[in-house]
Amino acid sequence: MFERRLFVHLDWLLLGAILLLAAIGLAMIYSTTYDPVRDRVGPQFFTQFYAIGLGLFALAVCLVIDYRYLAEQSHLILGAIVLMLLYVLFFGFSAGGSRRWISLGFFNLQPSEFAKIALALVLAMFFAENRRGARNWSDLAIAGVFLAIPALLIARQPDLGTAVTLVPIFLGAAFAAGLRVKILVWLAIVAVLTAPLAYSFALKDYQRSRIQTFLDPENDARGAGYQQIQARITVGSGGFTGKGYLQGTQGQYKFLPVAHNDFIYSVLAEELGFVGVAATLALYLFVIFRSLEAARAARDRLGAYLVVALVSGFTFQVIYNITMSAGLAPVKGLTLPLMSYGGSSIIATLASFGLILNVRMRRFTN
């Protein structure tokens, strides 16, 4: 199954860019958790460090096993993930008002992060096996069921943010598989029409207030709008060249909450300035472009769909998090892939890039 010569085709450039981003993320976690009084860095730094190691192992595993084999087993993988999500719902480890984790003693596993990979595999397989691709409503409906099962379970945790990131994976796969533009337009219209209904009936109070706050943050400067205003101050005060690594006042003095996690990019913007922002934006853009090139080069439809599905989820999360980091989107608990603190997130993200590299590497094999 694995041949040594395949490494010739490994995209070292993409791998390098990914690792560089992860390293920058690690450095920013160091900065945000460093305690100058005790001259000690927070435990999150080491957790992240080991998680990157584990993630590289996962990447290697996802790389060496032929993605077609994995896709064939995707229904089993998704099934296992669904079982884990069910387990989480009843026995999971809870923190901050939601149950998201399975406690493994040394590590809290967050199955929802891996659900993204499982969903991408299942959908790529489904659309690739389907002769018509994803052209009509019935195909879409079947694929929608695959999306709905994990999405609803995750939303129940509740973790609406992660549940929502499954949607771009679904849309990306469908779009790559030739989903008619007309259907896309219809979906968009339905989404727009149902949004007010969802706003009134499906969202919880705190979610509604976050949206209101986003539209008018000054109105609630000390409540929910606080994070958003602080995020903007953090980014804006960074200036062109930044305040210097470890020199940010907003992050260091904890005016910005969960700086090492959801708002890590704000701190990067503060300490490294617009220069750092431009460099990391360029790196992310390169990673996304290069990954989509892998889809273009893919040997088969399965590979192409898989890559597009994974990249869609990744891209959505990157854009949303960065927008939020600048205080330009409602605050949502979405991590910045590759940079934010979060073991499961970094492992799952690296694993998914393993799959992307896998597709490109095997573009000539039969």
Added chain:
Amino acid sequence: MIEDRRSLPRRLTFLQSAVMAVFAALAVCFWMLQVAQHQKYREMAENNHQRTLALRAPRGTLFDRHGTVLVRNRNAFNVSLVREQARDLDATLARLARITGVDEARLRETVDRHRDEPRYRPIVLIHDASDAQVAAILARRLELAAIMVEQVPTREYPAGELAAHLFGYVGEVTEAQLNRPEHASLTSGAIIGQSGVELTYNDRLMGQDGARRVVVNSTGREIETLGERQPLEGQRLQLTIDWDLQQAAERAFRHYGYNGSAIFLDPRNGEVLAMTSVPAFDPNKFATGIDRATWTALNTDRLRPLQNRALQGRYSPGSTFKIVVAVAALEEGVATPDFKVHCAGGANFYGRFFKCHKAGGHGTVDMRTAIEKSCNTYFYTLGNMVGIDRLHKWATALGLGVKTGIDLPHEIEGIMPSTEWKRRRYNEKWYAGETISVAIGQGQVSVTPLSLAVMMATVANGSTRHVPHLVKAVDRGEGWKVVPPPPPAAEIRMAPSHVQALHEGLWMVVNAAGTGGRARIEGRNVAGKTGTAQVISNIGRQRAGKTDRDLRDHGWFVFFAPHDTPEIAGVVFTEHSEHGYLSAPIAKHVMEVYFAKRDGLPPPELPPLPGVPAPRVPAAVQTEAPVARLMRSTRPAEAPPASPIPPAAPAEATPAGPGPARDE
């Protein structure tokens, strides 16, 4: 299948273009925030983590003339709120109220009062917090990020009520005061003098606040200090007050159980040695932000403890005014000291009979004896000869009816009538008969105790009316510098023979058969004069039912000593004591302390009250212990003297029913 393969590259290109567009938009957004609007956000970040803490300057210490500390500062803790740091103001206030036991509504009211100030400026919520409150707040620092505990120097008056009116008090600058140009440099929350010396010398005493710029984290904890400007202590003042005399005066008031006022001056230069007004208040209560209940209580108290009677009370001078009549007659050449009048118990003027207080009359008296005996007939006659306008001239020269110019705020002036005054005030002609009443200090004339003290000091030195003043020296931090006394208010330059005659008469009041015997000190040659200030006319007295103790007359005693080379002069005013001679023991005690101290003798004791609860004064008049007297609102009815001087009623065209003024 074929179709899909063809459409996929197109779709990938579309995705790539879309991502490119979004990233470009993101870059533009970051450019806007980080480069275009950088200045604004940089300032916001600085306001976030930098705080300027005011380092309050201690006010200057007040010393007495011998270096005793009178007013100083102590360290107190203020609890302040920085609204900018409060994520949830309501919750913060509620929590603070709970752990400190302060009424939440009051905290909120304080915050509301400072609503329009910048959000980064601390608002003092609790002045002079207790140790328990401070400990409770510090223990919950993390929940109370917006709450600051500052150490501030706070004014302390170790003697409590003693000399309260003289020192005055300090308080937070008010909204109205902030708008005045002289307070332009002050910010809300500053502590300034609100009365007394604290107000007059506020600029000197205030000092200059320092500041410290610190970095704080989101929980309000100070991380580091960026810069510090040390506060500059206010200037230290040495007052002219002699603390021993001040204490003696107030002790004597308490001892004899009177309210009132006393002023002791150095007649040679106008220095105030002691000045008191009873009842007083505790200025410490103002220093830490007075609460509404205490303020209301002080303001509505019938005894008016906030009023400085020495310079804000206006009373008729009674017989003490006879000194002014004598000065006017002598200096105008109307009479010599040997001028004699026969007193047969009264005399006729303008068709009316004005009584002397001694029913049988004093017989033939010269000026010295007339002063000694306080003969009304003599001074009716003298006053009539001098006339109201010349009386007005000399009274004014001696400091009556005008402000003394003392360095204390809110001084009022007495009234010294004249033909001009009456025309201006009532648009009426002055009747010569009115002068007769004025000649014995009744009728329209009224004085403040301080102005009467100045009159006495001027008569004592015989030449110069000094401006009474309270500050002797000032220390700006580079050693004591003498503050030059204010220039004299007037030069009188009485003829030495006149001065001598007056002094002899006044000496006889105390040392011969006069009414001031209770002020006699062996070997000290005290000179003085008693007087009674009518509170209400006798007609009014009858109308009021003759029962209220508030209607009883006030007692004056003006004095100086020694009579040939006066060093101390002044006035003692006792409210509702009825007789001037009851003021004399207070003056005596203070002068005893003065001379004992000057000569290095042991301090004198106050004499035991004669037979408490046996009467101090004739039993028929008074049967109660002095303290109890003040408490009572009624007293045994007493027959008023035969005839009244009419009240200062503008409607009455002619003065004075026949008969004398009351006197002792």
